[in-house]
Amino acid sequence: MEEKEISKAVIKRLPRYYRYLGELLESGVERISSNELSTKMKVTASQIRQDLNNFGGFGQQGYGYNVKHLYTEIGKILGLDQNHNVIIIGAGNLGQAIANYGAFEKRGFIINGIFDVNPRLQGVTVRGIEIRMIDELEQFIKENNVQIAALTIPKSKAAEMADLLIEYGVKAIWNFAHTDLNLPEEVLVENVHLSESLMRLSYNITRYEKEHFKD
């Protein structure tokens, strides 16, 4: 199938569509019009129609969208119909929080290893997943066809670890370290910079207070 280039903005919105459609499915809704979806998601109906048209539509004029069909198709576009092997680097609270979140598994993200440098954690399991030491990393990645590594270690060690992961064959890094990684272009990186998110909140609070409590 010939695919046209889809804009980053649309891709950014797809997971949100997927989440809303999943919630609709759970509550037994079979069909939804772009207007109803628009009200729920607080985006314009025309935006929804435009976004979904990127993937050939899915809607029939006057009938709305078939929720299950749309959910499944967006899932395929997002690659959620395939399994992805994931490891977590760093067995601290954040690493364990990710390991414990079972819903990732339902969407095809199979966490099959957790790695740490702390020897006291060796062999401890989180949701049945064993914590291993870094010296097993290379072999584990190669034998288990690991595609994604979640990096939940301090920023001082992040760059070095990312280089190792790529060298051992990992294709994508889900980066929680508070730093940007300088990696080859073909490596996919998704950053979750929590402190930046908190600063945006702080900016907005400060601005809000200035506007509402002027001298």
Next chain:
Amino acid sequence: MEEKEISKAVIKRLPRYYRYLGELLESGVERISSNELSTKMKVTASQIRQDLNNFGGFGQQGYGYNVKHLYTEIGKILGLDQNHNVIIIGAGNLGQAIANYGAFEKRGFIINGIFDVNPRLQGVTVRGIEIRMIDELEQFIKENNVQIAALTIPKSKAAEMADLLIEYGVKAIWNFAHTDLNLPEEVLVENVHLSESLMRLSYNITRYEKEHFKD
């Protein structure tokens, strides 16, 4: 001081400037040109100049930026020169990860309470911060002038809890629950939807594989 409207895109980038300037400071750099900063941050020098001009400049032609001054000024814009009282709702791994991250405190986000519904956690401390039960929530928020609540609870309970928090006087919600919150317009919300971030990674992996391993 008269302030002009600053675009969301600029605000989104400010924390990243702040982070890079902080790293430069730590490594003893006193001055940097927009060109050097541009190479480091992988954005164009003209973008940097434009962004920083929103706040009256800070650079002198030919002299570059004074790193410490710029860092301090951006910090003020972001509201990091003031303390913000933060509570965490949900003492699971994610809540504890946030509580344990000391760097938030250095930037003025003072975590002074953690709340949970599990009675076994009552009185347990995380980095010296006591875990309290939800029945203490109202009084605690009012007595401690809590501005921000980090919501790290399952999505099924998130909406109800958010309503309570707002009723008790919280101004901003840092939402980690896998759902959007329907809150009054004046409530500030910053969403961290981890599963959406993981789906974007999955989309990119799937697309990358299609492009590189065509039949």
